Amino acid sequence: xxxxxxxxxxxxxxxxxxxxxxxxxxxxxxxxxxxxxxxxxxxxxxxxxxxxxxxxxxxxxxxxxxxxxxxxxxxxxxxxxxxxxxxxxxxxxxxxxxxx
Amino acid sequence: xxxxxxxxxxxxxxxxxxxxxxxxxxxxxxxxxxxxxxxxxxxxxxxxxxxxxxxxxxxxxxxxxxxxxxxxxxxxxxxxxxxxxxxxxxxxxxxxxxxxxxxxxxxxxxxxxxxxxxxxxxxxxxxxxxxxxxxxxxxxxxxxxxxxxxxxxxxxxxxxxxxxxxxxxx
Numbered sequence: 001x002x003x004x005x006x007x008x009x010x011x012x013x014x015x016x017x018x019x020x021x022x023x024x025x026x027x028x029x030x031x032x033x034x035x036x037x038x039x040x041x042x043x044x045x046x047x048x049x050x051x052x053x054x055x056x057x058x059x060x061x062x063x064x065x066x067x068x069x070x071x072x073x074x075x076x077x078x079x080x081x082x083x084x085x086x087x088x089x090x091x092x093x094x095x096x097x098x099x100x
Numbered sequence: 101x102x103x104x105x106x107x108x109x110x111x112x113x114x115x116x117x118x119x120x121x122x123x124x125x126x127x128x129x130x131x132x133x134x135x136x137x138x139x140x141x142x143x144x145x146x147x148x149x150x151x152x153x154x155x156x157x158x159x160x161x162x163x164x165x166x167x168x169x170x171x172x173x174x175x176x177x178x179x180x181x182x183x184x185x186x187x188x189x190x191x192x193x194x195x196x197x198x199x200x201x202x203x204x205x206x207x208x209x210x211x212x213x214x215x216x217x218x219x220x221x222x223x224x225x226x227x228x229x230x231x232x233x234x235x236x237x238x239x240x241x242x243x244x245x246x247x248x249x250x251x252x253x254x255x256x257x258x259x260x261x262x263x264x265x266x267x268x269x270x
Contacts, residue, residue: 001104002104002105002108002148004216005213005214005215005216006108006112007108007145007149008213008214008216009208009213009214010112010115010116010145012204012207012208012213013116013204014115014116014119014138014142016200016201016203016204016207017116017119017120017123017200018119019200019203020123020196020197020200021122021123023192023195023196023199023200024123024192024193024196024197025123027128027179029128029170029173029174029179030122030123030128030131032170033122033131033132033135033170034122034123036135036162036166037119037122037135037138040138040139040142040162043142043154043158044142044145044146047146047149047151047154048149049216050149050151050227051149051150051151051227052216052219053219054219054222054224054227055227056227056228056232056233056236059151059153059154059227059228059233060233060236060237060244062151062154063154063157063233063237064247064248064251066157066158066161066162067251067254067255068251068254069162069166070161070165070166070255070258071254071255071257071258072258073166073169073170074169074258074259074261074262075258075261075262075265077169077170077173077262078261078262078263078264078265078266079265080173080177081173081176081177081265081266082265082266084177085268090177090179
C-alpha cells in the first residue's frame with residue numbers, strides 16, 4: 001500500500017503547477033484550466049485522506065467540489081465569451097476595467 | 101493491492117509531466133488535451149484509492165463535459181492559433197516559477213503533508229462503491245442530504261447565469 005503522504009505530496013505538486021500557471025498565463029481560458037487543476041489536486045488529497053482514515057466523508061466533499069467546479073466553469077466561460085464580444089480581445093493585460 | 105505502488109508511480113509521473121506541459125504550452129488546444137491526460141491519470145489514482153464511483157464521475161464530468169466546454173469556447177473564439185495571445189517578455193514568469201518553487205518547498209518543509217496522524221480505522225476497500233456512496237449521501241442521520249439538495253439550486257443559478265452572460269441582449 002502506498003503511504004498517504006505520497007498522495008498528499010503529489011497533490012501539493014499538482015496544486016503548485018496550477019498556481020504557477022495562473023500567475024504566468026495571459027489567456028483566461030488557460031487560467032481556468034489551471035484553476036481546474038488546482039481543484040483536482042485538492043480533490044486528490046481529500047480522497048487520499050478519506051481512505052487513510054477509513055471514512056467516506058472525503059468522497060462526499062469531492063462530489064460537492066465537482067458540482068461547484070462544473071457550475072463555475074460554465075459561468076466563467078460565459079463571462080469570457082461576453083468579454084470577447086464587447087472588447088474583441090481576452091488578453092488579461094488588456095481587460096483591466098475593474099482595476100481602476 | 102499489490103500493484104498499487106506501480107500504478108501510483110506511473111500515474112504520478114505522467115500527471116505531473118502533463119500538467120507541466122499544459123502550463124508551458126502556448127497553444128490553448130494542446131493545453132486542454134494535456135489537461136485531459138492529467139484528469140485521466142488522477143481518475144486512475146482515484147481507482148487505486150478505492151474510490152471507484154468518484155473515478156467514474158471524474159471521467160464523465162471533467163474529462164467529458166468540462167473539457168468539451170473548454171474546447172468549444174477555444175474554437176468558438178478562434179483562440180487556437182498560438183500567435184493570438186503574445187506573451188510579453190517580462191520578469192513575471194521567472195518570478196512566478198521562483199515563488200512556486202518556494203511554495204512547494206514551504207509545503208514540504210512544514211511536514212504537514214508528510215506526517216499524517218495514524219488512522220483510527222483500517223482501510224475499507226468497499227468505501228467508494230456506488231452503494232456505499234449512495235447510502236452515505238442520502239442517509240438522514242448524516243449531514244450530506246441538505247447540501248445535496250442545495251447543489252441543485254446552485255446548478256440552476258449557474259444555468260441562468262451562463263445564459264445571461266452569453267446572451268447578446270437580455
